[in-house]
Amino acid sequence: MQGEGPSAGRSCAFLRLGGCNLTCRWCDTPYTWDWQGVSDTGIAYRPVDELHVMSAAEVTERLLGFEVGLIVISGGEPLSQQSRVLPVVAELRDRGIAVEFETNGTVSPEDSLIATGARFNVSPKLSHSGVVEHRRIVPEVLVKFAAQPAAEFKFVCGEAADLEEVAALVDRFGLKDVWIMPRGQSAEEIGVSIRELADAVVARRWNLSTRLHVHAWGSERGF
Numbered sequence: 001m002q003g004e005g006p007s008a009g010r011s012c013a014f015l016r017l018g019g020c021n022l023t024c025r026w027c028d029t030p031y032t033w034d035w036q037g038v039s040d041t042g043i044a045y046r047p048v049d050e051l052h053v054m055s056a057a058e059v060t061e062r063l064l065g066f067e068v069g070l071i072v073i074s075g076g077e078p079l080s081q082q083s084r085v086l087p088v089v090a091e092l093r094d095r096g097i098a099v100e101f102e103t104n105g106t107v108s109p110e111d112s113l114i115a116t117g118a119r120f121n122v123s124p125k126l127s128h129s130g131v132v133e134h135r136r137i138v139p140e141v142l143v144k145f146a147a148q149p150a151a152e153f154k155f156v157c158g159e160a161a162d163l164e165e166v167a168a169l170v171d172r173f174g175l176k177d178v179w180i181m182p183r184g185q186s187a188e189e190i191g192v193s194i195r196e197l198a199d200a201v202v203a204r205r206w207n208l209s210t211r212l213h214v215h216a217w218g219s220e221r222g223f
């Protein structure tokens with residue numbers, strides 16, 4: 001199930017790719033890139049456990065096996081592997097299956113990928129990520145995404161003050177279709193954030209998303 005953003009609640013399958021070019025301090029998928037990190041049970045993440053080399057054909061076959069109408073390609077940062085994943089996306093789109101990328105907005109999408117009709121949920125990171133600005137905000141990439149009808153912009157926010165930072169990016173890059181998503185790894189944390197953010201989001205005519213997967217399963221990993 002897609003848990004957040006414009007397609008929240010839709011039945012889907014996830015393709016989660018390893019590796020990320022950022023290091024957000026609150027990342028909820030550190031097992032895709034943080035080889036110095038440890039799990040809740042104290043076990044260190046190891047590439048040998050977390051990453052599995054697969055051919056494009058094998059990935060496509062596995063995804064088709066889920067028999068769903070939406071595939072979400074996430075990470076890590078999935079656009080870092082966009083040339084390798086392009087044949088997968090092309091095959092899925094040829095079969096009429098919707099494809100969404102979850103991207104941090106720092107890697108430019110190739111025109112060949114855009115031409116497949118895939119959608120992009122672009123989530124630029126704010127200062128609370130702990131990542132220096134020149135790494136998390138790449139102007140030419142955000143300008144390219146802002147020109148795409150198939151792109152929406154989704155910001156993780158914890159408190160109303162974060163919305164000022166979002167507003168500055170929206171103005172600077174002319175971003176449209178803005179979604180605000182609460183930070184939190186538990187239903188309680190998300191509830192607190194939503195109550196703090198909702199009035200200001202409504203006032204700005206932006207969209208507000210919850211995180212359904214956290215409500216349903218907390219921070220538990222799937223398979």
Ligand code: SF4
Pocket residue numbers: 020021022023024026027028029030075076077104125
């Ligand atoms: S960009 Fe996403 S995957 Fe990468 S560190 Fe930040 S939250 Fe994690």
